[in-house]
Amino acid sequence: MSSPRDPRLVAVGERLREVRAVVPFLSSKGGVGKTLVSVAAALALSRRGLRVGLLDLDVTNPTVHVVLGVRPGGVAPKEEYGVVPPEVSGVRVMSVVFYTMGRPAPLRGESVSSAIRELLSITRWGPLDVLVVDTPPGMSDELLELLTYIRRFSSFLVATPSRLSLESTARLAELVTGRVTGVVLNMAWEVPEEAVRLANRLSVPLYVLPYDSSVEVSLGSPERLVATGFARAVDAYVAEHILRLLSTAPA
Amino acid sequence: MLKGPRADLGWVVEVHEWALAEAVVLSLSQYLREVGWGRASRVVVSLGELQAVDREVFEFALRELASLYGVEVGRFELIEEEASFECRSCGFRWRLRDVDLSDEVRESIHFLPEAAYAYVRCPRCGSADFALVSGRGVRLEGVEP
Numbered sequence: 496m497s498s499p500r501d502p503r504l505v506a507v508g509e510r511l512r513e514v515r516a517v518v519p520f521l522s523s524k525g526g527v528g529k530t531l532v533s534v535a536a537a538l539a540l541s542r543r544g545l546r547v548g549l550l551d552l553d554v555t556n557p558t559v560h561v562v563l564g565v566r567p568g569g570v571a572p573k574e575e576y577g578v579v580p581p582e583v584s585g586v587r588v589m590s591v592v593f594y595t596m597g598r599p600a601p602l603r604g605e606s607v608s609s610a611i612r613e614l615l616s617i618t619r620w621g622p623l624d625v626l627v628v629d630t631p632p633g634m635s636d637e638l639l640e641l642l643t644y645i646r647r648f649s650s651f652l653v654a655t656p657s658r659l660s661l662e663s664t665a666r667l668a669e670l671v672t673g674r675v676t677g678v679v680l681n682m683a684w685e686v687p688e689e690a691v692r693l694a695n696r697l698s699v700p701l702y703v704l705p706y707d708s709s710v711e712v713s714l715g716s717p718e719r720l721v722a723t724g725f726a727r728a729v730d731a732y733v734a735e736h737i738l739r740l741l742s743t744a745p746a
Numbered sequence: 747m748l749k750g751p752r753a754d755l756g757w758v759v760e761v762h763e764w765a766l767a768e769a770v771v772l773s774l775s776q777y778l779r780e781v782g783w784g785r786a787s788r789v790v791v792s793l794g795e796l797q798a799v800d801r802e803v804f805e806f807a808l809r810e811l812a813s814l815y816g817v818e819v820g821r822f823e824l825i826e827e828e829a830s831f832e833c834r835s836c837g838f839r840w841r842l843r844d845v846d847l848s849d850e851v852r853e854s855i856h857f858l859p860e861a862a863y864a865y866v867r868c869p870r871c872g873s874a875d876f877a878l879v880s881g882r883g884v885r886l887e888g889v890e891p
Binding site for chain 1 (some may be wrong): 760761762764765766768769770772773774776777781788789854855857858859860861863864865874875877878882883884885886887888889891
């Protein structure tokens with residue numbers, strides 16, 4: 496008797512069949528604002544009339560729901576030939592938090608991979624123009640799962656002007672080479688030469704988002720978030736960029 | 747878990763088990779193409795206790811989906827695997843049946859077995875750092891031509 500591979504890996508492709516573009520936001524350091532940029536981009540695209548999904552790939556420390564004001568247990572995926580993500584402010588949202596209810600879930604590497612495979616193989620997104628993926632920092636299991644099993648994606652690298660952030664982002668860029676569509680410099684108090692060089696080396700645009708203190712008080716309210724200067728900049732640069740990507744993607 | 751009436755009685759199955767069975771059938775279909783077999787006489791699938799899959803519904807979904815995707819299978823054999831854990835801190839081993847979990851928690855674990863890490867702790871030392879040794883979820887064990 497011979498043994499095929501993990502069945503979930505084949506199912507992942509099927510579940511994403513009707514998704515035109517997968518757009519992850521990546522960084523190798525924490526605290527650079529990936530979650531906020533991801534959520535703001537998803538909301539902006541939805542408000543422009545696109546069908547948008549938002550996947551929180553951080554299985555041990557999910558926070559997308561915090562930005563959206565979703566209380567764990569308040570909404571839940573619907574069981575329908577798998578699970579259908581709930582819609583929050585026009586965006587279909589999927590997160591481990593719907594099952595862990597915000598409790599600490601300390602997973603080691605293999606379990607992280609397994610949780611991601613399970614989530615991707617049972618989630619029925621339906622037809623989407625864009626699936627925005629918020630990722631945890633680093634270059635470990637979550638990113639490797641993404642690289643290996645979602646082969647076709649266009650990512651944004653998110654960094655701050657700190658040299659620590661830019662150096663590690665440059666390292667990350669080597670890993671995802673050929674699959675970066677833009678660099679976002681977030682909370683930018685300056686535009687360092689390294690950021691410009693990184694974007695030039697990757698032949699992608701550099702989008703500069705200034706620090707906006709009003710973002711913190713908007714957490715939990717999509718309406719307040721989209722009204723911030725930060726979200727308007729994400730809309731003007733990042734969402735606009737994704738729209739251009741879609742104009743060349745197959746319908 | 748079971749949303750609607752039972753499929754084997756002519757009703758509609760809309761449950762999560764459908765997606766799990768679909769993953770098995772799609773994987774099986776791809777595998778048969780890779781090894782060049784026209785059909786499988788026997789397919790063994792293990793069902794981990796932790797995921798608490800409805801065996802009857804799952805079996806029905808396997809047969810329906812195999813027909814839908816044109817995958818010829820002599821028989822599906824389902825085996826059940828007991829869920830067990832081992833504490834990485836004190837080495838204690840225990841079974842799922844030793845743990846008291848609410849229906850709501852069991853439902854969460856049914857959809858995502860790794861959610862167990864949010865609810866289960868080592869019964870001896872209370873550590874959250876434990877390994878799921880066996881009985882996680884659905885696994886395609888093997889195929890015979």
